[in-house]
Amino acid sequence: MAENIINKLTVKSVYGKIKTVPVKSVDPVTKEETTVMVLEKDTHLMRIYGQATGFRVATSQYGDSSVFKGVFKAVCPETGEMSTAGECCLPKSVENQLAAILTQADGAEFAFDVWAIPAKNAYGYEYRVKSVPGVDVAPAPVISALEQKMGMLTLAAPVDTLNATREEVSAEAAAAPSKPNKKKK
Numbered sequence: 001m002a003e004n005i006i007n008k009l010t011v012k013s014v015y016g017k018i019k020t021v022p023v024k025s026v027d028p029v030t031k032e033e034t035t036v037m038v039l040e041k042d043t044h045l046m047r048i049y050g051q052a053t054g055f056r057v058a059t060s061q062y063g064d065s066s067v068f069k070g071v072f073k074a075v076c077p078e079t080g081e082m083s084t085a086g087e088c089c090l091p092k093s094v095e096n097q098l099a100a101i102l103t104q105a106d107g108a109e110f111a112f113d114v115w116a117i118p119a120k121n122a123y124g125y126e127y128r129v130k131s132v133p134g135v136d137v138a139p140a141p142v143i144s145a146l147e148q149k150m151g152m153l154t155l156a157a158p159v160d161t162l163n164a165t166r167e168e169v170s171a172e173a174a175a176a177p178s179k180p181n182k183k184k185k
Contacts, residue, residue, distance in 0.1 A: 003083065008067065009088035011114060011127075014074045014081075015045040018116050020124040039118045039125035047132065048074040049089060049111035053142055055099055065089060066099045070107065090114075091127035097137060105139035 020037040050072030101108040112130035119126040
């Protein structure tokens with residue numbers, strides 16, 4: 001199956017609208033009948049995993065939230081559809097934990113299963129986040145891990161010419177043995 005490349009991974013961008021049903025309820029004190037939205041059963045919304053290298057704080061009508069930057073992938077369990085993005089939003093229950101790690105480290109690796117479970121609130125559900133077995137939220141030294149993979153083979157100018165003046169470089173070139181110029185016939 002092909003991957004969708006999107007701007008930001010969220011529950012809505014991966015799973016879509018969470019389906020709730022209207023249920024009539026009667027207030028035991030006032031005997032007033034109201035309709036509330038309820039999630040019928042626990043719903044697995046997505047598996048999201050990746051490596052966060054930073055975050056920014058975004059403000060919306062619902063308050064402040066952290067938008068994580070890095071490399072992320074999510075899978076919708078209902079359809080198997082995969083999406084990748086350079087940003088992701090996570091439920092508050094893990095958002096603060098991940099943001100705290102990123103204030104002290106180059107990056108953080110994580111893998112979560114995000115669920116919606118029935119709740120008595122205005123939405124009819126709340127998020128429940130479970131770590132994927134075998135993957136803990138942990139600091140990930142992004143740059144140093146990449147340097148290890150490269151074997152510290154970084155390209156740099158020779159130290160001799162970094163601070164040399166133009167005259168020193170010209171004098172060095174003039175002192176070097178010259179090669180005879182062969183002309184083509």
